[in-house]
Amino acid sequence: MNVALTEIHRSFGKNEAVDGVSLELGPGVFGLLGPNGAGKTSLLRMLATVLPPSSGDIRLLDRDPGRPTARREIRRRLGYLPQSLGYYPSFTVVEFIEYFALLKEMPSAAVPKAVAVAVERVDLGAKAKAKLRTLSGGMLRRVGIAQAIVNDPDLLLLDEPTAGLDPEQRVQFRALLRTLGETATVIVSTHLVEDVGTACSEVALMSAGKIVFRGTPDELTARGAGHGVGDAPLERGYSAVLSAARS
């Protein structure tokens, strides 16, 4: 298992952001759905090893991220796209991706080619030497995706990756996700249920820090039959599960 969580809790003061989540995941694309404040980002930050849990046990890539040497090894094999990427306006696309490839301790000799592959995979070849301050929001999101996949990670964590992408780019991105999920564990946190329906083999729905549903997109769709609110079947399943969890 690339991800094994046991009774994970994370609180900020009196606010319990993540409340007893247990999860085991192998390779594949896993969708994390939920409303704002459900705890998705906190959970992803714990998986990205930037936020320790208040309690519970985490094992990533068969290692304990609580130990510094293991954490460093995990981070070498990790790709992470935060919700708020943050970027350096004076860097070019290639410089930014190279910088993070080096901080991930990729071998220097392998970096240029890995960066070129990542840039091409997100279709930013024409903007490779452009300064980040000149790019649109959607392009910056693709830069973020490129830095996340540059080290060919075994564990890829994407927080709202399709925010700012146009419909055509989102379709291409879902295809990229499916390919990456053949070998790696890809966890995608999103508000957009259509991303989950087409790209994810499994999905979890979070509400108030807990996982209130786990199954395939088809199973989530089935929950909405005759219930729920939404234009698409999957949206109706989403709202039906959330309503049941809140009641």
Added chain:
Amino acid sequence: MISPNEPGRPASAQDGVDLGRVWTSVAAQVWRRRPGRIERTAARLLRSPGLARALVTTPSLLLPWLISTVVVFGAGALISTGPGQPLVWLVAPAAAAVGIAFAYGPGIDSAWELSSSCAVSHWMVLLTRAVAVFALNSVLGLLASAASGAAMTLTFGWLLPMAAISSLALAAAVAARSAVVGAGAGLAAWVITVLAGQSASGQFTGSVTNAHAYPPYLAAAACCAAVVAYAARPERGLQ
């Protein structure tokens, strides 16, 4: 976006040549940023190409600070506070404090969360950026001191105050998650220190030239470093 099995432009193979692979190899060479001499040396010394890149890219991240430091040092070289006492000695610690406040930390570095998820420790990135700021500040300060004709031995007198004031600025910046707050705290602390040094020694540069002040500077630097270590913990920075 393109499938990883076909990276590059025209991915078709013709006469045994995979054009996609060829394109990627060419792009890699065309796009790559070739490390300069300083970066290569730093990579060997630090045993980390990532930290070396963090070191050499720091000035580009702090360009406004760098420009203002050159201007301030230039003016400092031309103005003296007394016979053989250039203003550089007094502005050097303050200039470094401002640079450090803007260098790194939660709420200050836009890519801090991403950096925190990387194999190279974010503490090492912070230290590397601090070294870059100190090195630039020292070189510019030495040049300004030399230009002003001041004794070089005394020039190093501002290194310890610089460390203390910079630590304070960084601690305030990280605790408040605001570079402006950090820079303000550093500048205010330095003005108070300079005025206190003047009233104690009768000289405007007393805060730099008085060796008795060095232990308190070291103690202040250590205390502020501890505050930085506490305030920049990821669990606090991501709340």
